[in-house]
Amino acid sequence: MISRIYSGSSGCFRSSYVNWVHCKRFRLRSINRLNVISSCLFIVLAIICGYVYLYEAVQPVILTENTTIDSEDDSKGVCDLYDGTWVLDESYPLYNASQCPFAERSFDCLANGRRDKGYLKWRWKPKNCDISRFDVGDTLEKLRGKRVVFVGDSLSRTQWESMICLLMNGVDDKTSVYEINGNKISKKIRYLGVRFRSYNFTVEFYRSVFLVQLGSVPKRAPKRVRSTLKLDELDVVSSKWIDSDILVFNTGHWWNRAKLFEMGCYFKVGGRLKLGMSTMSAYTTALTTWASWVENMVDTDRTRVFFRTFEGSHWSGQNGHTCKVTQNPMSISSTRDYRSRFSDIIRSVVNNMSVPVITMYVTPMGSFRSDAHVGTWSDNPTVPDCSHWCLPGVPDAWNQILFSYL
Ligand SMILES: *[C@@H]1O[C@H](CO)[C@@H](O)[C@H](O)[C@H]1NC(C)=O
Ligand SMILES: *[C@@H]1O[C@H](CO)[C@@H](O)[C@H](O)[C@H]1NC(C)=O
Ligand SMILES: *[C@@H]1O[C@H](CO)[C@@H](O)[C@H](O)[C@H]1NC(C)=O
Ligand SMILES: *[C@@H]1O[C@H](CO)[C@@H](O)[C@H](O)[C@H]1NC(C)=O
Numbered sequence: 502m503i504s505r506i507y508s509g510s511s512g513c514f515r516s517s518y519v520n521w522v523h524c525k526r527f528r529l530r531s532i533n534r535l536n537v538i539s540s541c542l543f544i545v546l547a548i549i550c551g552y553v554y555l556y557e558a559v560q561p562v563i564l565t566e567n568t569t570i571d572s573e574d575d576s577k578g579v580c581d582l583y584d585g586t587w588v589l590d591e592s593y594p595l596y597n598a599s600q601c602p603f604a605e606r607s608f609d610c611l612a613n614g615r616r617d618k619g620y621l622k623w624r625w626k627p628k629n630c631d632i633s634r635f636d637v638g639d640t641l642e643k644l645r646g647k648r649v650v651f652v653g654d655s656l657s658r659t660q661w662e663s664m665i666c667l668l669m670n671g672v673d674d675k676t677s678v679y680e681i682n683g684n685k686i687s688k689k690i691r692y693l694g695v696r697f698r699s700y701n702f703t704v705e706f707y708r709s710v711f712l713v714q715l716g717s718v719p720k721r722a723p724k725r726v727r728s729t730l731k732l733d734e735l736d737v738v739s740s741k742w743i744d745s746d747i748l749v750f751n752t753g754h755w756w757n758r759a760k761l762f763e764m765g766c767y768f769k770v771g772g773r774l775k776l777g778m779s780t781m782s783a784y785t786t787a788l789t790t791w792a793s794w795v796e797n798m799v800d801t802d803r804t805r806v807f808f809r810t811f812e813g814s815h816w817s818g819q820n821g822h823t824c825k826v827t828q829n830p831m832s833i834s835s836t837r838d839y840r841s842r843f844s845d846i847i848r849s850v851v852n853n854m855s856v857p858v859i860t861m862y863v864t865p866m867g868s869f870r871s872d873a874h875v876g877t878w879s880d881n882p883t884v885p886d887c888s889h890w891c892l893p894g895v896p897d898a899w900n901q902i903l904f905s906y907l
Contacts, residue, residue: 580630582902583862587830587869590624594893595635601666601892602675603695605686608659610878610891617828620872620891625898632905637671643907644668644702650742653751654710655688656812656896659889660749661706662686663896664903665695672699691738705745709736710755713787716769726774727765732786735794748804749861749903750791753811753843754888756784781842788850792858801856805906808851809861809899810844813868814888824887826876830869840864859906863899870895 598604599612606612610620625632649664651657669678677698684693694705714736716729742748755761758780768775768783775783795806817823844864851860873894875886890896 578629580627582627582630582632582905583865584629585625585627585866587623587866588626589622591622593624594621595897596666596670596893598666598892601662601669603662603665603669603678603680603686604892605658605662607880607886608662608875608889608892610875613878613880613882615876615878615891619828620870621893623830623870623873625866625901632901635667635901635904637668640904640907641668641671641697641700643904644697645700647702647746648744649702649704649747649749650707650745651705651749652707652709652712652742653749653809654708654754655889656754657749657751657809658686658693658706658708659892660751660809660896660899661693661704663892663894664900665704666892667897667900668697668704672697674699707736707738707742709738710752711787712736712750712752712791715766719769719774722767722774723776725765726767726776729767729769729774730761730783730787731769732775732783733770733790735790739794739798743798743800743804745804747807747903747907748799749807749809751809751812752787753784753841754814756780756843781846784843785846785850788846792850792854795858796854796856799856801858806856806858807861807903807906808847808858810847810864811841812888812890812895813841813864815871815874816887824874824876824885825871826874826887827871829872831871832869861899861902863902866898867895 598609611618651661665678669675672678679696679698681694681696681703684690686693689708691708692706694703696703711730712735714731714734716731716734718726718729761767761780768778768786770778770786795801799806815824815826817825841864844862848860848862851858867890870890873890875889875891877885878891879886879889
């Protein structure tokens with residue numbers, strides 16, 4: 502639909518250009534009736550075209566489950582939410598992390614001493630459409646009576662925190678928003694659930710960094726095996742995720758050799774150790790397990806399922822241990838992690854599924870934001886961090902995209 506309108510208007514411009522050339526040639530001769538008529542025609546056409554063009558350009562796109570890409574003609578006008586740029590927006594940031602009890606201290610960069618504030622001012626703008634402006638009252642109403650569940654690693658926790666902070670801005674009585682068990686946020690906590698009492702909904706987080714289940718060590722295993730990961734079994738707490746309205750997954754940052762080696766962790770499939778299995782092949786197996794779990798266990802008529810792709814980090818230097826947070830986003834040509842093998846696997850596994858699941862392809866958008874990481878402005882400045890993001894920041898854009906699907 503969108504692309505058709507767009508190509509329609511560019512066709513219109515083309516014809517008015519022809520008309521203009523036409524007019525000019527006439528003017529070189531003498532002024533006659535034909536000239537006057539064609540000039541008028543040209544002006545009218547130009548006004549109509551300009552109007553159509555502007556009108557279309559400012560209309561936000563309302564997303565439905567079918568906001569798919571119109572593939573029948575040119576790819577120019579296609580609305581791809583994940584293909585765009587960051588634009589300056591003076592109305593940003595959308596909240597003050599120091600006033601949000603659910604933004605953890607290690608992500609509140611301003612409170613931890615960051616001085617430059619430019620990084621707070623960027624809004625994500627898809628190339629061929631707009632994400633509808635975040636309207637807190639409207640979003641709170643849409644979530645009334647619902648259960649939102651995030652599952653994954655600390656990057657999911659950040660998105661959970663960002664969502665609560667965004668929504669709390671629209672709630673007058675801040676004490677009506679509370680963690681169900683009175684728990685405080687910590688890095689290893691397995692479950693957090695925040696309830697918005699006046700709107701009767703919860704936003705929950707389950708820590709499950711691999712999504713699949715940690716297993717026991719077989720009796721005759723080599724000494725180096727200290728734990729295992731059952732690639733063909735989903736996390737034991739997965740039954741708690743099912744009964745939800747919005748379900749958002751991620752996993753990726755823990756699937757690296759250094760982390761797994763540190764844990765003495767090896768893969769298991771069908772009860773057997775797979776000592777030589779590559780991380781990427783294990784990741785694919787785990788995601789396939791996840792996919793069939795969704796297909797068999799989740800009622801996708803009720804639950805909208807999302808999978809957020811890998812969030813690019815910005816480590817640099819020879820060993821990839823250097824973290825230099827810039828003042829401005831990077832240009833497209835200097836982003837290193839524009840693509841990621843994790844994201845490619847996620848996209849192909851989700852494409853193969855028999856039920857609707859939305860891939861939130863946030864990898865490219867994050868890759869520009871070398872300015873938005875926690876760096877040394879965390880609760881522990883001695884350990885620089887080029888993986889996590891400051892709040893407010895990039896995770897707010899993930900949530901705005903998520904809200905636009907509601
Ligand atoms: C989405 O597409 C399906 C099949 O093409 C159609 O049946 C359904 O009504 C559409 N939904 C919306 C909200 O347009
Ligand atoms: C955020 O709130 C804190 C605490 O109320 C305040 O000191 C600070 O100035 C605020 N920051 C901004 C950028 O408004
Ligand atoms: C709260 O939401 C739940 C789930 O949708 C619903 O069953 C319940 O009736 C709601 N409670 C109130 C007080 O509206
Ligand atoms: C997707 O399905 C095709 C056909 O069944 C299969 O060959 C391919 O390996 C699958 N890809 C993934 C990533 O699961």
